[in-house]
Amino acid sequence: MATFEEARDLILRSAAPLGVEVVELADSLGRVLATDQISVWDLPMWDNSAMDGYAVRAQDCPVGSVLQVRGFLPAGRAAELSLVAGSAAKILTGAPIPSGADCVVPFESIEVHGDSVRLLVQPVTGAHIRKQGSDLRAGDCILNAGTLVGPTEIAFLASSARSSVPVIRRPRVAILSTGDELLMPGEQLAPGRIFDSNGPALAAAVREAGAIPITLPIARDDPAALRQQLQQGLRADALVTSAGVSTGDRDLVREVLRDLGAREVFWKVDIQPGRPMAFAVTDECCVFSLPGNPVAALLTFEMLVRPALRRMGGHLRPTQATRRVTLGEPVQPRPDRMTLRRVRLEQIDDQTVAMSSGRQATGFVRTLACADGIALIPSGTETLPAGTVVDVHSLRQRGDFGGGAQ
Ligand code: AMP
Ligand code: MG
Numbered sequence: 001m002a003t004f005e006e007a008r009d010l011i012l013r014s015a016a017p018l019g020v021e022v023v024e025l026a027d028s029l030g031r032v033l034a035t036d037q038i039s040v041w042d043l044p045m046w047d048n049s050a051m052d053g054y055a056v057r058a059q060d061c062p063v064g065s066v067l068q069v070r071g072f073l074p075a076g077r078a079a080e081l082s083l084v085a086g087s088a089a090k091i092l093t094g095a096p097i098p099s100g101a102d103c104v105v106p107f108e109s110i111e112v113h114g115d116s117v118r119l120l121v122q123p124v125t126g127a128h129i130r131k132q133g134s135d136l137r138a139g140d141c142i143l144n145a146g147t148l149v150g151p152t153e154i155a156f157l158a159s160s161a162r163s164s165v166p167v168i169r170r171p172r173v174a175i176l177s178t179g180d181e182l183l184m185p186g187e188q189l190a191p192g193r194i195f196d197s198n199g200p201a202l203a204a205a206v207r208e209a210g211a212i213p214i215t216l217p218i219a220r221d222d223p224a225a226l227r228q229q230l231q232q233g234l235r236a237d238a239l240v241t242s243a244g245v246s247t248g249d250r251d252l253v254r255e256v257l258r259d260l261g262a263r264e265v266f267w268k269v270d271i272q273p274g275r276p277m278a279f280a281v282t283d284e285c286c287v288f289s290l291p292g293n294p295v296a297a298l299l300t301f302e303m304l305v306r307p308a309l310r311r312m313g314g315h316l317r318p319t320q321a322t323r324r325v326t327l328g329e330p331v332q333p334r335p336d337r338m339t340l341r342r343v344r345l346e347q348i349d350d351q352t353v354a355m356s357s358g359r360q361a362t363g364f365v366r367t368l369a370c371a372d373g374i375a376l377i378p379s380g381t382e383t384l385p386a387g388t389v390v391d392v393h394s395l396r397q398r399g400d401f402g403g404g405a406q
Contacts, residue, residue: 001268001269001270001275002266002268002269002270003269003270003338003379004269004270004271004303004338004376006266007266007269007277007279007304008303008304008307008319010265010266010279011279011286011288011304012307012308012311012318012319014265014279014281014286014308015238015307015308015309015311015318016311016312017168017312017313018168018170018171018237018312018313018314019168019169020034020167020168020169021166021167021168021169022164022165022166022167023164023165023167024164025154025157025158025162025164025165028153028154028157028165028167029149029151029154030148030149031148031149031165031168031210031313031314032146032147032148032149032167032168032313032314032315032316033143033144033145033146033147033149033153033165033166034166034167034168034314035145035166036141036143036144036145037141037143037156037157037160037165038139038140039136039137039139039140039142040138040160040161041138041160042132042133042136042137043133043135043159043160044130044131044132044133044134044135045132046096046132047096047097047129047130047131047132048075048094048095048096048097048130049073049091049092049093049094049095049104049128049129049130050104050128050129050130051093051104051107052092052106053090053105053107053109053110054067054069054089054090054091054104054105054107054110055073055088055089055091055097055098055101055103056088056101056102056104056105056119057083057085057100057101057102057103058102058103058123058124058125058127059102059125060086061086061088061119061123063119063120063121063122064119065119066116066117066118067086067087067088067116067117067118067119068086068087068088068116069087069088069089069115069116069117070087070088070089071089072089072090073089073090073096073098074092074095075092075094075095076094076095077096078096079095079096079097079098079099081098082098082099082100083100083101084100088105088117091104102125102126102129103123103126103128104127104128105119105121105123105127142156142157142160143156146315146316148315149167168312168313168314169313170210170211170212170313171211171212171236171238171309171312172211172212172214172236172237172238173211173212173213173214173236173237173238173239173240173309174214174216174232174234174235174238174239174240175199175202175203175206175213175214175215175216175240176216176219176229176230176239176240176241176242177198177199177219177241177242177243178218178219178220178221178226178241178244178253178292179196179220179221179243179244179292180220180221181193182194182195182196183195183196184196184218185200196218197294198242198290198292198294198297198298199215199218200215201298202240202242202290202297202298202301203215205298205301205302205305206240206309209305209306209309209313210309210313211238211312211313216229216232216233217229221244221250222252223255223256226244226253226256227256227259227260230253230256230260231260233285233287234260234262234282234284234285234287235284235285236285237284237285237312238286238287238288238305238308238309238312239286239287240288240290240301240305241253241287241288241289242290242297243290243291243292244289244292245267245278245289245290245291245292247276253278254267254278254280254289257278257280257287257289261282262280262281262282262287263282264279264280265279265280266278267279269300269304270337270338270379271303271337271339271340272334272337272338272339272340272362273293273295273299273340273362274290274296274303274340275291275337276291276296277291277296277300277304286308286312288300288304288305288308290305293363295342295362295363295364295365295368296362298368299340299368299374302374302393302395303340303374307319307320320393320394322376322391322392322393322394323391323392323394324391324392325343325345325353325354325373325389325390325391325392326351326352326353326354326389326390327353327354327375327384327385327386327387327388327389327390328346328348328353328354328355328386329355329386330383330384330385330386331356331375331377331383331384331390332383332384333381333384335379335380335381335382336379336380337379338376338377339375339376339381340374340375340376341356341360341374341375341376342357342358342360342368342371343355343357343371343373343375343392344356344357344370344371344372345372354373354375354390354392357370357372358370371395372395373393373394373395373396374392374393374395375390375392376390376391377390
């Protein structure tokens with residue numbers, strides 16, 4: 001049996017970033033850059049006006065000067081005029097500064113009299129001019145390999161004329177629900193049967209982790225059927241199965257995986273819920289065999305599979321930092337394992353406190369649905385009084401952009 005930390009380390013060591021693919025810039029949101037991105041030119045590319053106003057020569061026009069307006073410079077055109085002493089040029093934001101000018105006086109600091117202007121302020125050399133290269137120099141690294149692409153990164157790339165960008169490939173993740181009792185959506189309910197909820201839930205979780213789910217047909221608890229489906233799943237970058245991984249008569253997943261040549265790295269993790277999880281590898285595929293119980297399946301996915309998929313997708317920090325939160329009520333954990341406790345986070349005065357989100361037995365999905373986070377209570381812990389500070393893994397506002405949903 002592995003501790004939680006051992007299990008996560010073993011998994012992350014096996015999950016290497018995948019290869020590179022080139023995508024359109026518009027499709028790069030949420031992807032991870034595969035290479036450093038170098039600026040091909042200075043940004044701004046030329047000195048330009050930061051305001052709507054008049055371009056002037058600061059040194060020869062004290063406050064009160066009256067200047068002849070010679071020319072109009074909107075954005076989007078080269079500055080074809082050259083400013084001579086005693087003159088000004090009307091200029092709009094973003095327009096190149098004409099030669100001879102060294103300052104922009106905004107409209108609000110100017111009085112217009114026909115085709116001349118009077119300065120109400122003393123112009124200052126360099127004022128309201130965005131200097132060439134002041135943001136980026138040609139040859140500067142704009143964004144490092146490993147950067148997650150968001151709107152700001154897309155702005156940088158677009159302004160450097162990139163229309164496509166190399167990113168790490170999204171992991172393709174096969175999902176296999178196993179069990180004789182499972183029905184597919186739309187099938188007729190029958191005594192003893194239940195609808196497969198792990199399949200759709202894990203497919204959504206895969207997508208949320210930035211990967212591409214491939215849902216396989218449900219496999220029955222029968223070695224031949226399992227073998228065929230697992231074999232197909234092993235062709236993906238990762239295979240996530242649920243159920244059939246404990247010690248029951250029908251728990252065949254590990255055995256069939258072994259027959260197919262998968263090398264088991266660990267079986268059982270010292271956590272509650274989620275203990276029977278197994279992890280195996282082939283040369284091409286990471287295989288996560290999750291417990292069947294829906295709460296255990298989703299929690300083991302969140303804590304142990306998601307980081308692996310993020311690493312495969314190129315994220316430099318695949319695990320999520322926990323935050324320290326005060327318990328708002330006493331907790332009686334299982335002393336023999338690390339407890340993953342479903343909690344709501346409540347604001348009481350100026351403090352965030354963690355309260356149980358409801359009954360903690362593994363069978364209760366509702367208490368996972370209304371949880372804001374998972375309190376990680378270390379193994380060997382006796383009763384914790386209210387006021388104890390614990391680590392909480394947030395289930396909200398992850399800051400990702402989802403995966404295949406785009
Ligand atoms: P097992 O790991 O096969 O012993 O399953 C543990 C529990 O999870 C049993 O109550 C199963 O019926 C339930 N279960 C297994 N697979 C699924 C699934 N895909 N969707 C919903 N419940 C499941
Ligand atoms: Mg079963």
